[in-house]
Amino acid sequence: MPARDPHERSVDFEEVELGYSREQALVEATRCLQCPEPLCIQGCPVHNDIPGFIRALVDQDFQRGIAVLRRTTNFPAICGRVCDFARQCEGACVLAQEGGDAIAIGALERFLGTWEQASGRRQQPAEQKAPATGRRVAVVGSGPSGLACAADLALRGHQVTVFESLPIIGGALAWGIPTFRLPPPVLAAEIEFLEAVGVCFRVNTTIGTDLTIDNLLAQGYGAVFIGAGTIVPTRLRIPGEELNGVYTATEFLTRTKLSRSGQAPGEGAPTIGERLAVIGAGNTAMDVAQTAVRLGSIVQRDGLKEFTSMDVAETALRLGFREVTVVYRRSESEMPARREEVGSAREEGVRFMFLTTPVRFIGDEQARLVAMECQEMGLGAPDASGRRRPVPKPGTEFTLPVDTVVLALGYQADKTLSETTGGLAADRWGLITVDPETGRTGRTGVWAGGDIVTGADTVVRAMGAGKRAARDIDRFLMKV
Ligand SMILES: Cc1cc2nc3c(=O)[nH]c(=O)nc-3n(C[C@H](O)[C@H](O)[C@H](O)COP(=O)(O)OP(=O)(O)OC[C@H]3O[C@@H](n4cnc5c(N)ncnc54)[C@H](O)[C@@H]3O)c2cc1C
Ligand code: SF4
Known part of the structure; x- marks a missing residue:
């Protein structure tokens, strides 16, 4: 896929x-x-149907191509940007299996999705929705699972309301994935479509505290879909995590996005330091690292406009992240992040420190982070994930000067919903138990899907779960 020059792109969003x-x-x-x-x-x-949409592309019948895609996906323009193609469709392509270059399926899907959004010719326009059924559905969470479920049910004629805790719609698509990978207009076009088919959004509303699922069912919602994601950041639980300068990835990315978009003016951007370490190496870690590079550069460039040269130099020293390092406890070959993201981060100047883990964060007398003590790791036998288990090497501790640390260690479920809803079975991590074919939970009238069921996963799987549940909810509602 053609990309912008690393020097040019690493200074903007x-x-x-x-x-x-x-x-x-x-x-x-x-x-x-x-x-x-x-x-x-x-x-x-x-x-x-990948060969089906590619055939339509060859025939230059883009409308047919998008129609083929929309049979199984709600978000071609989004999935065409964020899916892990190398590990999914492209990895399976026969050309890759035979040692050649896979068809660039993701880039082709993105091309059609972008064409559809730019042309305004949706495969199923809002006017084609089914006649109103009089049934109401509540969707909890506006991530890809909730949005896909809401869209499919609205097109079947049901009245859908999406309840979202945050002030913004889109779940991790909105607060997490940076704009340099998923530009806001691409998501906005999908949300506009949902509004056009009659979906209502109630933001700043947390189900489980502001309202319970029992309240929703009592208010006349015939079905509830839970697409609440896994939103609780995993902590390291080592000394010093409370110091100023230690962020979770959620806080760092959300504050960056909200402060830059003007959607939540009260949210300040993260404080800019000199040396930032990202702990972890999944896609979230890559997003944090690349966002940090941009924040540092932006501040320096904006500073140039307003200050004299000496002021700029001093301000830049204080505000620009000079070094951004991803610290990962395993080796490069065990990194879960997408290869393209790692390559892209490297090109932009992000450094990597493998087989290393922090053991404590060190603060100054004002409780500001100044360094972290790290330990080298070796690799032992494979663990349950199939990757070799990191094993600490005693006596290898060393100190790394850092003023900002972002913990990108993954996410866990918030248990509030399972604890406030009778009949909802959840495992010890708070992940809701469902019938995998339908998304039905143990509570009649309540479905769930996406990360709240699987644990932190991917956009495409969350979307697929929302679609499966929508089919079953429709069957259920039309029988009642
Ligand atoms: C930084 C980052 C980068 C990522 N990059 C990629 C990528 O490149 N490719 C990829 O495929 N996946 C990526 N992912 C993962 C992907 O975004 C998630 O797997 C996907 O968004 C899960 O969708 P979901 O609908 O289950 O939940 P989410 O997207 O997490 O959305 C859940 C929503 O529910 C809301 N909510 C939670 N509880 C309540 C409640 N009680 N009441 C009301 N609302 C509630 C939350 O505020 C949130 O908006 C990334 C994730 C992050 C965080
Ligand atoms: S496996 Fe590859 S070559 Fe075969 S149909 Fe799919 S994309 Fe085309």
């Missing part, structure tokens, strides 16, 4: 990848072998 031109998309599409038993479809978590 504009999209990194450029996407295919029409000509590039057509050339790539003609490479597809149109396999009679396409392995790529098996690799796609929602089983998009």
